Amino acid sequence: MGGGGQQTEPGGSGGGGGGGSGGVFTWEEVQRHNHRTDQWLVIDRKVYNISDWARRHPGGIRVISHYAGEDATDAFRAFHPEPNFVRKFLKPLLIGELAPGEPNQDRKKNAALLQDFRALHESVEQAGLFKADFWFFWLHLGHILLLELGALGLLWTFGTGWVQTLLTAGLLATSQAQAGWLQHDFGHLSVFRTSRWNHLLHKFVIGHLKGASANWWNHRHFQHHAKPNIFSKDPDVNMLHTFVLGKTQPVEYGIKKLKYLPYNYQHQYFFLIGPPLLIPVYFHIQIVQTMISRRDWVDLLWSVTYYLRYFSCYIPLYGVLGSVALISFVRFLESHWFVWVTQMNHIPMEIEHERHQDWITMQLAATCNIEQSLFNDWFSGHLNFQIEHHLFPMMPRHNYWRVALQVRELCERHGVPYRVKGLWQGFTDIVSSLRTSGDLWLDAYLHK
Structure with a gap:
């Protein structure tokens, strides 16, 4: 549960990318999904389940998996010359967003x-x-x-x-x-x-x-x-x-x-x-x-x-x-x-x-x-x-x-x-x- 919202996990903790985008999550919940077959990350406060899609990532599975369980906003902007175009591929992976009471950054960033x-x-x-x-x-x-x-x-x-x-x-x-x-x-x-x-x-x-x-x-x-x-x-x-x-x-x-x-x-x-x-x-x-x-x-x-x-x-x-x-x-x-x-x-x-x-x-x-x-x-x-x-x-x-x-x-x-x-x-x-x-x-x- 995060910030008064209800947590949803489309496709299960290690499942596919899409299925819904109404989840509200805390940083603690996002950070739990940092395993090889269960990976979430955050970009501009949006939460994405990349567990299956990471294997198809054009930049390679490892570079995106290194940010599993944390905020990847700045890395996303650093590596993508056309971020709006890339967001079209992210859209099916969207499962929710950070709860309103959660800070913009995880941990002590x-x-x-x-x-x-x-x-x-x-x-x-x-x-x-x-x-x-x-x-x-x-x-x-x-x-x-x-x-x-x-x-x-x-x-x-x-x-x-x-x-x-x-x-x-x-x-x-x-x-x-x-x-x-x-x-x-x-x-x-x-x-x-x-x-x-x-x-x-x-x-x-x-x-x-x-x-x-x-x-x-x-x-x-x-x-x-x-x-x-x-x-x-x-x-x-x-x-x-x-x-x-x-x-x-x-x-x-x-x-x-x-x-x-x-x-x-x-x-x-x-x-x-x-x-x-x-x-x-x-x-x-x-x-x-x-x-x-x-x-x-x-x-x-x-x-x-x-x-x-x-x-x-x-x-x-x-x-x-x-x-x-x-x-x-x-x-x-x-x-x-x-x-x-x-x-x-x-x-x-x-x-x-x-x-x-x-x-x-x-x-x-x-x-x-x-x-x-x-x-x-x-x-x-x-x-x-x-x-x-x-x-x-x-x-x-x-x-x-x-x-x-x-x-x-x-x-x-x-x-x-x-x-x-x-x-x-x-x-x-x-x-x-x-x-x-x-x-x-x-x-x-x-x-x-």
Whole structure:
């Protein structure tokens, strides 16, 4: 019973989506429906039963299930460019609303902070900051293609000596890294007016220019944005027992006497198995396994076109084994670039179990910014504005700097830490945070 109304549960506690929309619920009642086969969530005070429909969710079952039993209003707005259109699919799932006496937010979420954030969201949307500059992304794509052509032209012009090969590998690694940032853009936002063309362009960049899978990336990355640095919900902090992160996990491992690796040395072996191996080994194996196990033949075909293009260009110059060695070295270089840039914003931040924080508090706890400069913007694909990117994932990156000051003022007004550091400090903080976590593990392992 909630707020004087009568509770109704169409279809049962774990049943289908529809059947009625007259239920009145308390937050306590909503929070009970957070199990794998029984999931409710709240958007703008409306209560939806997504238990069956979650499996058909276009963004994947996990990203929507992470919000089962709580308010998902801000996540819903963050990931859907046309919320009114998406609400048509939600309508059959509507089972009621929050009782009039219930607060807008569940648990201890900061309602005043969210109210101001939503007002900011509306103001930047009205200012047109969610509209992508078509030419910005076409020019970026052009500079990637020029890097690819420059690498090949260097070899055909000057031969395949060691100097030329190293320069070629550097150019190819740079083009791969920049293509990674570009596919990241197309995975988040709409550059074209039709979703069909955006979808096709994303497939082209991540598939044909990088040899990876768009669906694999979407499956991982949207979970990361929905619940960043949350164990069991953010795949980016699933280290498969290779590292222990944050302040809580190391102590838990230590108390349980778990020692898959000597974690007190993880800040050292990070240099051996982190940056060098993530893309060439772990990601490569995972991408292929995912495409085959899910029978994602479209993404597999796009990936094959990348390797056909690459080997047709470089086998005449290096032969089969030489071409394999070159692409392996390129992946090795790209992997270092990727790990340092993506992890400087997250690993040194709070990494915890689910605490059901409000959208802005959760994102600010898990992210930090790197100082702006022309080099930092280019080197990181504008992910030096990680805070703004996480708060507004559909905002094109060329507009992050336009909203950064307003976000900082909002955080200061509500006492939310807004962290900015230099690029080198961001890199060194990765290592120091791993060392701190390793020391916490060792202390708990030996003394608790």
